[in-house]
Amino acid sequence: MNRFVIALGLSLAGLAPLPGVATAADMITAARPAPAVIHYRYATVDGVKVFYREAGRKDAPVVLLLHGFPTSSHMFRNLIPLLADRYRVIAPDYPGFGYSDAPDHTRFTYSFAHYADIVDDLLGQIGATNYALYVMDYGAPVGYRLALKHPERVTALVVQNGNAYEEGLKGFWDPIRAYWASGSEKDREVQKGILTLDATKFQYTDGVRDVSRISPDNWLQDQALLDRPGNNEIQLDLFYDYRTNLPLYPQFQKFFRDRKPPTLIVWGKNDKIFPEAGAHPYLKDLPDAEMHILDTGHFALEDKLDEIAPLMNDFLDRTLLK
Numbered sequence: 001m002n003r004f005v006i007a008l009g010l011s012l013a014g015l016a017p018l019p020g021v022a023t024a025a026d027m028i029t030a031a032r033p034a035p036a037v038i039h040y041r042y043a044t045v046d047g048v049k050v051f052y053r054e055a056g057r058k059d060a061p062v063v064l065l066l067h068g069f070p071t072s073s074h075m076f077r078n079l080i081p082l083l084a085d086r087y088r089v090i091a092p093d094y095p096g097f098g099y100s101d102a103p104d105h106t107r108f109t110y111s112f113a114h115y116a117d118i119v120d121d122l123l124g125q126i127g128a129t130n131y132a133l134y135v136m137d138y139g140a141p142v143g144y145r146l147a148l149k150h151p152e153r154v155t156a157l158v159v160q161n162g163n164a165y166e167e168g169l170k171g172f173w174d175p176i177r178a179y180w181a182s183g184s185e186k187d188r189e190v191q192k193g194i195l196t197l198d199a200t201k202f203q204y205t206d207g208v209r210d211v212s213r214i215s216p217d218n219w220l221q222d223q224a225l226l227d228r229p230g231n232n233e234i235q236l237d238l239f240y241d242y243r244t245n246l247p248l249y250p251q252f253q254k255f256f257r258d259r260k261p262p263t264l265i266v267w268g269k270n271d272k273i274f275p276e277a278g279a280h281p282y283l284k285d286l287p288d289a290e291m292h293i294l295d296t297g298h299f300a301l302e303d304k305l306d307e308i309a310p311l312m313n314d315f316l317d318r319t320l321l322k
């Protein structure tokens with residue numbers, strides 16, 4: 001007879017377990033994986049304290065999670081435990097985001113080039129010399145700039161609504177393009193509408209079929225950090241600097257063609273910021289990429305974690321553990 005059935009029967013009868021036979025509770029507990037231990041750490045990089053989340057064995061393959069706007073490593077809080085049993089997972093906050101320092105924009109350069117350098121220096125400090133990249137929103141230009149610096153270090157890509165093609169910049173970007181063209185204070189002021197609570201909530205809920213799956217903690221936490229004194233100017237500097245990513249698109253695409261990193265694309269098709277049109281051009285340069293177009297919006301992890309995490313684990317297991 002099955003040992004679990006024997007143990008359960010003895011337990012229900014109120015009898016002591018047989019010698020050498022585990023209790024039903026012991027067997028149930030043993031079947032459950034131990035919860036992941038997540039560390040919340042700081043490192044000083046270029047004179048600022050950079051916060052990062054880390055989990056998993058130090059000797060495991062590294063998965064680097066790079067967040068988007070207006071959030072932080074908080075966006076990966078539910079994904080990290082689902083990867084940490086086999087991977088060393090690292091998720092930093094860029095300066096001006098999350099729990100990293102946010103020095104005044106007149107004393108610190110807020111740019112995507114600087115962010116890539118900071119992430120690069122952080123990884124050097126903590127001994128992460130090779131890594132799979134998860135890139136989303138701002139994480140795409142940060143991650144792809146990092147890839148241009150060290151193409152040999154990138155072991156795989158997971159792309160979630162992270163753009164590298166002109167086709168992925170539609171009407172949402174028109175007011176920002178006007179700001180890029182003029183650099184004027186008037187066009188800069190227009191961008192402040194993106195920094196409001198309504199705009200932050202929109203990014204989490206627009207295009208989502210079941211909004212009850214989206215925690216309000218997301219937009220309330222993000223907005224509290226956006227509303228810190230001086231943070232508006234940081235974000236407006238970054239909106240303007242985003243223009244410097246577009247001339248690098250051909251280099252990003254060349255990296256894809258030359259290095260052919262194993263790639264998984266999981267894309268929320270209802271995203272108005274980085275729409276589905278930005279997903280398909282990846283296949284021109286990465287024809288072997290695995291693509292999954294999901295019925296959700298910008299922050300796909302919030303309501304599609306149950307789909308994305310299994311896809312990622314299967315992909316990473318085949319790619320990094322072979």
